Amino acid sequence: MHERALGTLEFDKVRERMARYVACSLGRERMMSVAPFVSLAEAREELSAVDEALTATLRYGTAPFGGITDIRGSVQRARIGGLLSVEQLSAVAAWLAGIRALRQYVTRLPDSSLYPHLVAVVESLFPGRDLERAIREVIAEDGTILDRASPELQRLRQERRTVEARARKLLEQMLRTESQRLQEPVIALRGNALCLPVKVEYKNSFPGVIRDYSASGSTVYIEPRAVVEQGEMARELLLREEREIERLLLLLSQQVGACAEWLEVDVESVSMLDLWFAKAAYAKAEGCELPVLRDDAGWQLRRARHPLLAKENAVPLDVEMGENYRMLMITGPNTGGKTVTLKTVGLLTVMAMSGCFIPAERGSSVAWCEDIHADIGDEQSIEQSLSTFSSHLRNIVDMLRHVRRGHLVLLDELGAGTDPGEGAALAIAILEKLAAVGAYVVATTHYAELKAYAFREPLAMNASMEFDIQSLSPTYRLLIGVPGRSNAFAIARRLGLPEDILARAEANVSTEDRRLEAMIAEIEEARRRQEKALTAAELSLASAARMERELSEAQETFDRKAEERLQASIRQADEILRKARETAETVIAELREKQSSLKDHELVELKKMLAPVPRSDLGKSATRKQGGSSGGLRVQVGSQVKVHSLGQKGEVLEVSGDKVMVQLGVLRTKVDLADVEVLSNKEPLTSTSRVRGSGLDKTVRMELDVRGETVEDALQRIDKYLDDAVLSGLSRLVIIHGKGTGALRDGIRYHLARHPQVKSREPGGLGEGGDGVTVVQVRS
Template identity: 50%
Template structure:
């Protein structure tokens, strides 16, 4: 595929990806990138790049610091070579960098599914001991540490002492013989420490002359005491170099013991760097992962040529290999026909190389064993080849090489010769390639090929649009419709006289005119269809948005309803449990009263218990709609009117009783020694009283207006309101023959209690009064005896 890669400019896309590699290993691997030789390898590569992209988007690309191409040095140690200090330090950094990559990936494996990337980093050999041994003996500035060996430490210590002694000698000379010196400094000449002595005093300074100034006024002399010490320093340096060489040789042997796994690490790290480079490039360019198919089908959705400006390039949608195997693209020059061919070919090469492609949406690419390309005018004067000849030279090898899994891209097939012969030859070539079963995309201007696509089931016409009004191509590809030449329309817009255009139209055959008219009608119909489709898609998106909004509102309403229902149920459960608990307590007290019934039960005791029971009952919530909800039981009164004397069961207590009084929706029920006021909805009617009995029960004495309770509750009322109700109540109690009643006024501030008792002390119906006893409510109740 080398020729296809060159013509389709695959190298330029790789150059763009090279800017995303992190180390020299990845750069070398990316430079050598080519399509894989099997579908399985390319698919695995795409999966790995996808994992790297997900990792990059969520956590950023891992750092490849310290990772360089150390493979030449590793191979050198295998054959017994000795590495320098900086090479050994590079290997230590390489080992540390690989470990850093592994830790970065393994620290995120719980957050993201990394099958291929994890397998690659897990296989990295951690030569930590080798790294530690190198760093123990080689410093960060690539020098050998004094502690590398005892001998090296001893030699360097002795050398430093000698150098210090030499400096002391020279400093003493500077102080004592300053008049002999040109200036009081120590000068280095080679490896020797020298003094700048004036030439007239050179005989007064014993030593070796190493240099003379350009003017001849200064000679640089190494004093004799320093000469002997410096010779010893040179001897020590030689021994030091031999010791360093021995240390480097030992370290190189340590590296050699792990060289093979480290070479494998280098290959793995090159692969990992390539994955993240491809992922970083795809993320930056907004490319998508293609799906490689083995059935020879391409579906490129909104594809743009990678080398065009993505902000101005018009996306195209290309399909090939599903219902047709040949795509014949027609249209005016500069309309985008060749770009369409190159886009199809380049997308195929990228996908087969394990790279993402420049499409706006996920697309399908067929796996090919080879991509054959004949694009552009390759005529050569030196080779005496015309345009036609150069095209034919590229087409000839196809007949012996193409297979059913090949992709063939031919630009201007049959061009460069007589149009009639060229069209006939082009059709014959397509027929021969069709029999080989390969997939073909062809650009042409020949109307005969347009007609061929109409009659051949395996072929389909396609066209690139051209705006005749603006004389500009739109670069949109339309599959299923042949392109118009638009030559006469363009000539007219450019100012060619009408008489010339009329003569030109007269030269056209009637068949050509009808074909152009049909194509024009098809083009108008397609435009109308595209507009309708765009409107339908817009309305569909709006409908989907409204549906999503409605579903979210319904879901929120359901959630709120469930929450309110659960809260209400919990509150009701607590109220009922509280009511049952209180009822149980009261029932126990009633039973205890019944057991001591021989001692007699006072009325105020029953009144207090009944009041407590009524307060314990949970209040029914008021419906906003003024009616009971579905599934609720209506009270007994809703079904049949309850009359005094009826037999009922109080639902909350589960006790049977007899109805004594009926006042609207309120009932007074006698349950043994207990009288209780309930609502009609709180009882279950067991047996109603006959109407005659009900009438008798309602009027116990002739002329009585109504039944009167044996107690009145005026708590919470003002003094005036309470006294007014008390006075009326006492009249009714006397009329109904009650001898003893209770006035419940509460304790509070005592104002209502004092006013009531003051009123009772002067009331004509009151015989006597007394505060309630311990079981009667205490000082919050006044028990009144009425006159007979």
């Protein structure tokens, strides 16, 4: 892509803004060289990597780049065998610690499969833990050489400290004995020598070596003869210490040189990571979104903003081009935003092709262009004595030599700067040439001829920058499909130009121009009506959506409260059942004690009658009006009723106020009148018979259901059932056992065939259940 086009679009300023978010100089250097990629695949890969960095930043915070500096100079010096300083080696160690932290940040991201680009880069980084450890064993983080760096260094430093301690002890003694000849009682260090500040008048009588004078000359710093020997020893040890340190630094430099190739590769990788995270940080700060790069040509920018304008001040633009038309003719008043729109389309295209998020709504798409050509602004060259028209024309001539199919061409004020008629004709010819080549064109103009050209050319579309005639100011909104009006007469009339002058001016306008202006006015009026209708429809839709949401919330609240009431009723029913079971267990225990003739299987049957009612039935009964009746029947002695709290049917034996005594099988219990429902005031149904005897009063049904039971349990119930049937005088019974595998059916029929009380047995007839039931004739 031509650098001239990037400069015209001011892409360098966009790069400078994004560079504010880099973490180190490596990232800044890479950011300032950002440019459109050569291929669409590369640009898409870059956008995916930036999207990963943004996702990681939003979820887990900014990536750590602490300790990352430019170490390329140090690495190159070590590669050729040079000696690195303590600061350079410490920077290398900090670098290795920094990339380790960076690696940990990425590898510890939950679901690392979401970040393939980040993971691939950090996994390729040189671990360097051994090199970092080797440096830190010699150099502390504050840059000092550690005593433990080597046994020799530790020994030399210990000896030097011992010698200096002896010298200092001698000096402290002299401070007490020679205080009269000293300027002040302190020990001063001059160079590597420990000295005493002697008054200048005593310098010849004070034995020692003069090391320095004060600025005023009144004090002379003398190393006493008694400590000169100790000082010489200390200085010799210091020299040997420095040689040992140099040896250690050389060894570390050689280790860095051995890793130079990996470190240089790491520099490139880390700078790329810094670039990705900086682009992500810019996108986060500026409200940018991931663009869709299309290879089938086409721009769909939704609420796009110029990246150099403050987002709170920029007016969003909607731009479409490429699918139904390849050229967009933008007209409108001066300072109305035409050039800004032109640059917005160009800059957002460059940003997307450079792997950057764009300031537009998510889902905005940008066509991939192999090149962008731009002729924008007044480039009049005084030195070359070129007019504005000549300058623009020279740029266009150069552009036409290089433009190819699929290129994007941006033209500002096409044909301006010369005779309007000739300029318009030349502009149309240039547009026709670009259309023939197959380029995409966005052009701004004031010429009415270009508006007409866009009307008749299928590949072109008019657009305009909206102008508020009431306030005489632009709104900076781009209107696709609507050509702009000059508004010259309207503005002049609002500013007070006499009507007679306006009338003569309007008379001088050609009929065709007046017809064009009238047509544009009608289009604008139709657009305004459409916008009002659309606004009204959107408001109605929003109101309907709000009402639907409120209704849904009310329904949810109602359902929740109903469920809460149901659960409360179920809990209440559970409590009633619990108390009833406890009462029944007590009664059965008393019956067992008082009536020894009561059989065990009868007690089992009674307990089954007291089994908990299913929750679904409880839910229903909880909402049913208690104490109800069927057909308006009253509760009276002999009434067949259902006790809701126990889920059992029985006969009323006594009515006393709001209490009734009910016979439930062998169990008699007193319940609330409101807890019973009258089923019938007649005698028991013909399908049942009553058995009286042994102190028991039982209802025997004409059928017995044993489905789902084991053969042993079923036979035990059948024997008891046959006994009750004989006592009640029933001659025909029905046993329901189902079909299933046939084991229960065969076991029952085999047993009935040998039962002394069974006269005959046969499968059920048509309408009775067929082979799923057995009809039994009982001996009389």
